Amino acid sequence: MRQYHPVTYEVVKALQAVVGEKYVKTDADTLDKYKLDENLDPTFWRLPEVVVSAGSTEEVAKVMQIANQYGVPVTPRSAGTSVSCGAIPTYHGIVLLLERMNQIREINEEGMYMVVEAGVRTIDIQNLAHEKGLMYAGDPCSSDSCLIGGNLATNAGGNKAVRYGTTRHQVYSVEVVLPNGKVTTLGATLKKCSTGFCLDQLIIGSEGTLGIITKATLKLVPLAPxxxxxxxxxxxxxxxxxxxxxxxxxxxxxxxxxxxxxxxxxxxxxxxxxxxxxxxxxxxxxxxxxxxxxxxxxxxxxxxxxxxxxxxxxxxxxxxxxxxxxxxxxxxxxxxxxxxxxxxxxxxxxxxxxxxxxxxxxxxxxxxxxxxxxxxxxxxxxxxxxxxxxxxxxxxxxxxxxxxxxxxxxxxxLGGRLSGEHGIGMKRVCYMEEYTDPVEMELMKTIKGAMDPNWILNPGKVFNPVEKQ
Amino acid sequence: MRQYHPVTYEVVKALQAVVGEKYVKTDADTLDKYKLDENLDPTFWRLPEVVVSAGSTEEVAKVMQIANQYGVPVTPRSAGTSVSCGAIPTYHGIVLLLERMNQIREINEEGMYMVVEAGVRTIDIQNLAHEKGLMYAGDPCSSDSCLIGGNLATNAGGNKAVRYGTTRHQVYSVEVVLPNGKVTTLGATLKKCSTGFCLDQLIIGSEGTLGIITKATLKLVPLAPxxxxxxxxxxxxxxxxxxxxxxxxxxxxxxxxxxxxxxxxxxxxxxxxxxxxxxxxxxxxxxxxxxxxxxxxxxxxxxxxxxxxxxxxxxxxxxxxxxxxxxxxxxxxxxxxxxxxxxxxxxxxxxxxxxxxxxxxxxxxxxxxxxxxxxxxxxxxxxxxxxxxxxxxxxxxxxxxxxxxxxxxxxxxLGGRLSGEHGIGMKRVCYMEEYTDPVEMELMKTIKGAMDPNWILNPGKVFNPVEKQ
Known part of the structure; x- marks a missing residue:
């Protein structure tokens, strides 16, 4: 099992300097609260060492820079509604909350899109679109409690996927903090594009292992009367x-x-x-x-x-x-x-x-x-x-x-797969390793290792980390 | 500019051993024929050193293994209908033809999909679907001459993209030969999936720089009467x-x-x-x-x-x-x-x-x-x-x-991009380097370098190769 650096006093101080003291919690009650998500099997529960709540993309980026500097793992967390242990800090370290980043930045009726921060509740997006006579077609069953960042990270499905596709089909672009702490926007508000790699779709559904989605431009569709x-x-x-x-x-x-x-x-x-x-x-x-x-x-x-x-x-x-x-x-x-x-x-x-x-x-x-x-x-x-x-x-x-x-x-x-919409999380890692074609698995780990050489972003999800060389 | 190993007599012999002598051409007429595509600006033309025609996925894989062994660049070529110099061998080396792999393997009316090899003409796919009362919605303007492999590599657009999306939206899965010569199938014949990274979409539209698509399972849709x-x-x-x-x-x-x-x-x-x-x-x-x-x-x-x-x-x-x-x-x-x-x-x-x-x-x-x-x-x-x-x-x-x-x-x-459907190819590399967000560009090169450490698969397309360390 891969070893990580513990969250020392120095790390906590560095995190406090970024987000402010009140958004860095190390008390036992808080740590206990974030050891689990909606998967209720205690064998999967893991305590974080610190819980950090970021207020902006810049803060998320700085947290990632600190994590790299000290070799501390980071588990991004949306509303914690995962039933696949997607929000559990497998290797302890930092749990990073996005829930303060909860603003709807823009709704554009003419262009039929909405710009939202990662911490917006899915139902608020649905409702606002509806008010304008439009529809946001992403519709996980937990829409009244989940946050859009988590939907994007797991490519959530839900009730309307038959006709409208899953969450990844509702997205024009995502703003991402990469594992190295750099920020970029992948994708664009375009109907078609053949300008470089399709990196937005690589990040979406990667369960927070390849980047932290901090903002997204979502497609809206006409509301059928x-x-x-x-x-x-x-x-x-x-x-x-x-x-x-x-x-x-x-x-x-x-x-x-x-x-x-x-x-x-x-x-x-x-x-x-x-x-x-x-x-x-x-x-x-x-x-x-x-x-x-x-x-x-x-x-x-x-x-x-x-x-x-x-x-x-x-x-x-x-x-x-x-x-x-x-x-x-x-x-x-x-x-x-x-x-x-x-x-x-x-x-x-x-x-x-x-x-x-x-x-x-x-x-x-x-x-x-x-x-x-x-x-x-x-x-x-x-x-x-x-x-x-x-x-x-x-x-x-x-x-x-x-x-x-x-x-x-x-x-x-039959040509099927382990997960249609809940993701692999930590819960299904051993089966993922067993049932995935080895060449495909090697390719996933190659990309992960290249983008996150210290394997500090959400390690232990989707697959096992590669051992340190 | 990155230097590559020349195609020596030894390399030619090794290629002949894989595909057979008659499918390895080094005569001046053949080399001349493959120095260009449908971009008619001679400043972009580059002569290949050898033209190889593969008859199967296994042969494509072996060609990639040889290319890695000797450090020779490989430019995969579909019908050569690119207007962006997508099929020109920028660094000379091997031009690899897929046109012999031209079989439609299966059409499944019940499941509404078709399995095709990379060298099938797009119009043949459209026609066969039509005969069965279905539609293949990919429809580049060159459909009567282009091959599906090229459509997939560039995420071709065309006449029906407004309603049906571009080529990447017509695909369930792709069989891919990776730059390292390993073979895998990415994606699956599923309406939804949350089982690992979305690697099919990463390969599609990467203009043959991240893998050679040898086979694809395409979605068919009901034909509107x-x-x-x-x-x-x-x-x-x-x-x-x-x-x-x-x-x-x-x-x-x-x-x-x-x-x-x-x-x-x-x-x-x-x-x-x-x-x-x-x-x-x-x-x-x-x-x-x-x-x-x-x-x-x-x-x-x-x-x-x-x-x-x-x-x-x-x-x-x-x-x-x-x-x-x-x-x-x-x-x-x-x-x-x-x-x-x-x-x-x-x-x-x-x-x-x-x-x-x-x-x-x-x-x-x-x-x-x-x-x-x-x-x-x-x-x-x-x-x-x-x-x-x-x-x-x-x-x-x-x-x-x-x-x-x-x-x-x-x-x-305006939030636009250089290419909607023709791709960057070799033609727009300098503009791509200039107009792309540096963090996004670095990420593309990181992924390319990790998947193709020798930078031998279609170098000089989409962006410039990273210099040898």
Whole structure:
């Protein structure tokens, strides 16, 4: 394991000189607060040595310069909503908060873009765009609590990715503090460009290992005036999942296609205190369609209903807010069922999502844990919530490991990957090292090593640091 | 200037052992043929020392291994349709042809993708997709002669980029031979992914400096059944260009918005032997609209006509194939007017395209050369064809340099860039070094140096090689 320099008194003094004393915390309560994120498995928790809150890009740059000078690792932290231990300081050192950099600098309706600092809440971006009759299409499920910097770092997905793509598709440019403490802006507010390397996309989704995004220019799109959400209820999981590739093929261009298995239908209905149809035996597909033309909406609704019926839907209803409330409460609703649980975020080609859900649900039945399945099905992204319930620690570890190996091998054989939207973080590093093509992995580490020769920026995320030469 | 090892008899023998004798050419005629591409300025021409034609990814990999072993530079070459000297062997050495790797490996209608080798002609990809009721949306103007490998290397743009994006947006994954001769596949056939760095997008558009793309999985999209092309004629350049941002703002989501000034209207009409309206004084905007719904097309056409009239169009007509023929013949049509000419490929934010065309056309009137203007206006991409006509060489050089500096400074001040779709190649390296933010440039060179420590893959493109330490 790579060794780093401890945060000495001298380092703390240097940090205080940059951001001011009140933004440098070393008290036990603060350190304890930042040892974790929304991944609740204590085996991953690591205490920082100091927590620094930066107020500007220049301060972030100076913190990186100090970190390089002393050889101290830096873990940038957004709202800490990662479920992949993306915000945990694996090698201790500095946790660097961006939350004070929370200004929306500009909204340009004519040019349809918004300039935001890293610490702006995603929902505030969505709301401001909406007020102007526009839309910011990035829409992670945690949008009311997460910050845009974290969305950019992990290339967050969410509810609208089927039609609009993920966070990386919503970006014109990013201002970045590089691991060496230099600042640059990558990308530009252009529809096309063939002027040098596409470095903006390299930084986006690198989980804060290649640079700290301090500001971004985000694309806005016209707000579609016509919208309808449909709930298709199935009493057969195979039929419910088989709907997905048919929808995509039909050219309906849906905004979302969400799938919930009956485990989630029950637990989230109970949690929300709502009774929805086929509580006892229903699997749900929720499909959202948006259009700019009323006839087109009618036309698509007709096609959608026909496809749902063809696929054997038991009920096809308009999905009102109760349905979305149940959908939103899925994860929360499992908390009371098992204190220990873990989640998977697998992604496969959309044409394989039906087969994949069916195969992995069947596989999971061999184990003692409970598996709840939820999918952003329209983009092939599958969430398994795995509940330990009353298993022993040893059995839990053993069976989980076995299930993961079977599932991951199967997903990679389908052309899939470990993470669709949550990122690798610290949680999946060992699997990333195992399942990634060695040439690709070597290339990632070559680029990381070249950009961050001291490996001080967020080490231990995405992959293991290379040992010191 | 960086020094490389010459191609010795030993190197030629080693190359022959890999690809076979008949695919290694050192005769004067062959070398002469590959000293240039479609940039016709002889000051850029450079003779290769050997021309090698690879038949497989394995052969490309072995050629790179030999090049590293001996320290010989390699210039990968697609169809040689670059107008930016992208295929010229700046430092001599090996020209590596990919044209034998010309198989379409798979078309998957269900999954809507196509797997192609680097040497497949772009038009063959478009046609095959079309036969299956699908569309490959990459559409450079040279699609009937260029190869997909070159499109990927330069992130080619073209006629449909307004709606569908450029070549980089049409790609699921690329098989790449890295500068060190190792082979990997970057990206995956997935709608979303958060599993490691976005290396596919780093390679795409790097103009063959970071890797040689040997195979790609391309996205296909549903073919829109309703389509109409409109020609809006203006007798006032300011009014013609002012239409563009209005169109974008109206949410019409056009497939193309092309602009031609009256110089091009005249020369291309003459060349095509076609008489189109307002030959004497017309500027043209050609707008294509595609929809999946007939009502939607009618609706959009109504809006489009209204906007054209509002903007002061003299005539609004359906654009038939004659209009597109004139558009396609623009560049060819200037050949007879001046033997020496050069082109610019500037790109600015779409909201700035009207002001930019007006300002630069006005600026150009101060010089003795003739400037013809053509724009993929809907994506802010502006082509200036600059004709030397009967200027002296010295005046041409002097005035061109002066115009470029004024134009580039102006474009960068608008947030624009040197190249929208043709790439930097060898032609624009000095300007790239001058106008790029130094931190960004250093980062590009850091990544290049890490991935290609001997700087043997396509050196002298995009930027100057770093001197040997």
């Amino acid at each position: 016509y919208k309808l959400d449909v709930l298709a209820v199935f009493t057969d999981l195979a039929k419910a999942t088989a709907l997905v590739p048919k929808l995509v093929k039909a050219g309906l261009n849906p905004t979302s296609v969400e799938f919930m298995d009956n485990n989630f239908v029950r637990s989230a209905s109970d949690y929300s205190d709502l009774k929805l149809p086929h509580y006892e035996d229903g699997c749900y597909d929720i499909v959202s369609i948006e259009t700019f033309n009323e006839d087109e909406l009618d036309d698509k609704m007709e096609k959608l209903s026909a496809i749902c019926e063809e696929c054997g839907a038991t009920d096809v209803l308009e999905a009102d807010d109760r349905v979305w409330q149940v959908r939103r409460n899925c994860l929360e609703s499992t908390r009371s069922l098992s204190e220990v649980q873990t989640s998977e975020d697998l992604v496969v080609p959309v044409t394989k999502i039906a087969a994949c859900i069916q195969a992995l649900v069947k596989e999971s039945e061999q184990y003692d844990f409970r598996v709840f399945c939820l999918a952003h099905a329209g983009d092939g992204n599958l969430h398994f919530q795995i509940l330990k319930c009353d298993m022993s620690d040893a059995e839990w570890e053993r069976q989980l490991e076995e299930f993961r190996h079977t599932a991951y091998r199967y997903v990679y054989d | 309703y389509k109409l092309d409109v020609l809006a004629v203006f007798t006032d350049l300011a009014k013609a260009t002012a239409l563009v941002p209005k169109l974008v703002k109206a949410g019409l989501n056009p497939t193309s918005v092309e602009f031609m000034d009256n110089n091009f209207v005249r020369s291309a009409s003459d060349y095509s032997d076609l008489k189109l309206p307002h030959y004497e004084d017309g500027c043209y905007d050609i707008v294509s609209i595609e929809t999946f719904n007939e009502d939607e097309l009618d609706d959009k056409m109504e809006k489009l006509s209204a906007i054209c009239e509002e903007c002061g169009a003299t005539d609004v007509l359906e654009a038939d194939d004659r209009v597109w023929q004139v558009r396609r013949n623009c560049l060819e049509s200037t050949r007879s007017l001046s033997e020496v000419q050069t082109s610019e490929d500037l790109v600015v934010p779409v909201t700035k395209i009207a002001a930019c065309i007006q300002a630069l056309v006005k600026e150009s009137e101060q010089y003795d050369f003739r400037v013809f203007c053509l724009a993929h206006a809907g994506d802010g991409n502006l082509h200036f064809q600059i004709l030397k006509c009967d200027m002296s060489d010295a005046e041409w050089e002097r005035q061109l340099e002066e115009f470029r500096h004024t134009a580039y400074r102006y474009v960068y001040d």
